[in-house]
């Protein structure tokens with residue numbers, strides 16, 4: 001079984017030095033890095049975080065779990081690679097491109113009106129009272145806003161500011177509808193808006209500025 005990291009069919013061409021300045025020189029899109037079960041692996045990691053968020057282990061069970069997790073961490077530490085070649089963040093076939101640090105989203109459509117995605121906040125995104133933590137809502141907006149910016153300018157940009165208006169509770173474990181779009185492009189400045197809905201109900205809105213990076217910019 002291949003780890004897919006060098007498969008020319010599944011990755012965009014990246015040379016010896018795949019990054020330029022602070023970001024990738026190319027949009028690395030892969031469907032094979034990490035192997036065919038990388039999605040299940042990521043999902044197990046998310047479920048681990050869900051369970052940890054709500055678990056109250058006995059001291060004896062905590063001892064056992066620490067020993068188990070030490071073994072798992074040793075296995076993972078042995079296969080760590082650099083950020084440019086890691087599957088996380090490049091697997092466009094998986095929720096949130098296989099990046100478990102993002103709220104899992106699935107992009108459902110990209111068109112002239114922007115990026116449309118289904119986002120599901122998990123148990124481990126809990127803020128309080130069954131609602132998502134506001135910081136996680138901002139994370140989802142940052143990534144999907146960056147996506148809309150990338151689509152608008154066909155290039156890489158970085159967040160200069162991002163404001164979220166929290167309009168109503170954002171529920172956990174519910175597929176929510178996210179929409180991000182470029183309202184205006186002015187030179188390197190990309191003004192991005194976003195909304196997050198639970199059905200007809202508006203949960204949050206985003207207003208952000210992304211700056212297109214100059215070649216080689218850190």
Ligand SMILES: CCCCCCCC/C=C\CCCCCCCC(=O)SCCNC(=O)CCNC(=O)[C@H](O)C(C)(C)COP(=O)(O)OP(=O)(O)OC[C@H]1O[C@@H](n2cnc3c(N)ncnc32)[C@H](O)[C@@H]1OP(=O)(O)O
Pocket residue numbers: 027029092142143144145146147150157158159160161187188189209211213214217
């Ligand atoms: C089939 C489809 C396939 C699709 C494939 C998938 C595609 C997916 C693609 C991608 C998705 C991923 C998306 C990820 C997104 C995540 C992004 C982040 O989280 S980035 C990390 C957080 N942000 C930072 O750490 C920035 C830190 N700050 C900086 O580095 C600089 O300040 C920077 C780059 C933002 C600007 O610095 P300067 O030196 O380049 O530019 P200056 O000259 O300062 O600003 C340019 C213009 O912008 C204005 N500006 C800059 N910052 C501003 C601010 N905070 N507020 C207002 N204006 C600002 C300035 O006034 C200037 O405007 P005037 O040209 O003079 O009109």
